[in-house]
Amino acid sequence: MYRYDDIDQTLVAERVDEFREQTRRFLAGELSEEEFRPLRLRNGLYIQRHAPMLRIAIPYGLLSSVQLRKLGDIAHRYDRDYGHFTTRQNLQLNWPALASVPDILAELATVQMHAIQTSGNCVRNVTADHLAGVAPDELDDPRPYCEIIRQWASLHPEFTYLPRKFKIAVTGSPADRAASEVHDVGLHMRRDAAGQIGFEVLVGGGLGRAPAIGQVIRDFLPVSDLLAYLEAILRVYNRYGRRDNIHKARIKVLVKSLGAAKFREEVEAEWQAARADAPHLPQAEVARVRAFFAPPPYESLTDLDATQDREPAFRAWYRYNTRPHRVPGYRAVFVSLKAHGRPPGDMTSAQMASLAILADEVSFGLIRVAHDQNLLLADVRQIDLYTTWRALSGEGLATANIGMLTDMIACPGLDFCSLANAGTISVARDIQKRFDDLDYLYDLGEIEIKMSGCMNACGHHHVGHIGILGVEKHGEEWYQITLGGSVNGFTALGEVIGPSVRQHAVPETLERIIDVYRERREEGERLIDTYRRIGMAPFKERVYASRAQAA
């Protein structure tokens, strides 16, 4: 993985000093709450329901065992012994004391980590495919480009205060495991006729209010122009994006109001006009960064049947929680953070410490964060899979449900977040309770449930096969259900099935949807496929039939 040089390390250290001074001024009463807000937000610090929330950047989801150990240690010493992994591959601490945040940042800096621009109206953490570098279907590894973009975007002086937050995702695979089409900018790696790597550029995707799918504004962007082109997009956005209404300030609204063609014209004109002045990305710099992402020293192995003579529980785990690897003899292993009875994405300090040890033993000391709130050991020898499973099981990290209904995404919701309208954690728990039988889940196959506690859609509910959105009605928590959303290579936004339901009715509602699927599915169809074939009507009819009719 990338290692900081003097520039990176100095910048992070100086950022800690700056934030320490800003925090001191706030605590001393020299800065008002209003003045401190934009300053702390630029460093991932929210004031939440119970305490501050600190969002720590995990650039493109890649962690070393040293870093994971440090995160566990920080959660233990400064928080309540756990952290929450988010859909943007970051880690959130829910209970740090405001006065200790500068110390936490200083601790992070010792392992080349930070919280720079994890919130606020600026370029946020750059995300990537969690299988980058190991997926068999990949054109090229997106992570060097993510790292380059991370550096370019960090404390970018011109884009200090954009109209709204700005999220970039890069994918090197057609399967698009980075949900790039629902980002402000999505970069798809491509190869031109001469075999050169470049990017297809999408702009204006996003969830939240008025969700939109990104539109292609350039088919092929040469690598050397990557930063110049991003700068042109950001400059057009910074100049013309709306600032009068927070709900209309994302770039998707600008792209929509201008039209993609006109927006593209503006960007291309700006790109050309800035030629002499814009940052150039020389080949040597790309090579320098790429070298950090060279494949680890794989052994020369052959594929084997790891499940032979093993118990059914291991075989189920192998089937659902591991993925093919481009190198023979290896598998990528999901670390499930979706144990039934636990909030999705939560991980304890003890689990982090154990996983760090395991990663050192079986996966070159590296861990990845997936946007669906699980972790990954990407390079496990097939011969080590059984012991890996045993170790993960011992830590409660081997629930064999990846891709299944209970592998749901959920934001922290009303329990923690001051933006939320409704709880998510208790709803997730009710769903896990109702669908507790793994064999039943396996029969249902791949179902993505994504849940958000408010319209901001941190839980990506629009693109869940089943989406659940918490809404507030007359002071009560209700849930609006959508069907038919998807990402991963075919992006579609879900449709609302009908009137929202009360919390206690959510599991029952899901069960009715599932019943329709089980009755109507054809051979090999997933829920999403059946939905696409038969449409909303049968589902809607069943969900809103009276209890007696449904039975």
Add this chain to the structure above:
Amino acid sequence: MRRVLKRREIRADDWVHWEEDPAAGEGAKPLIVPLKELRSHPEVWSARQGALGVCIALTDRVEDLAPELARCALIAVQFPAPTEGRGYTQGRLLRGRYGFAGELRAVGAAVKRDLIFALARCGFDAFEVAPGEDLEACARALHRYSVAYQPGAPGALALPQRFTA
């Protein structure tokens, strides 16, 4: 008299804003006039003897400022609130693309130490800080970072930086 941070030093401001003293238009004192006013009465202002500066609005397009770039020794850009970021681009373009070599001044209630470093990287060399803000702290903020990833605007403090134009 107002003090400003200018070319890394704290000094007395020799400029006056037209709104502060409309009568100053008559004299020879360096005067900053809103673009709208300059354009509304070109005959008055083109004849003025003393140094002339222009204060642009956030919605003014830097592409349209050719006459002022030639005529004015100072361009003031507004930072009315900490979350208002358009001025950074205005400054960057004026200093870079349009080669403005005069005084590029940040004005407004948000001009405080926390913004100074980024503003300087964008090419601002003068800071008319918010009332009550500590000018010494603002001067120190010019050295907040000793490295940068992005190329700075022409004339910005030279630092070790990752990317160049």
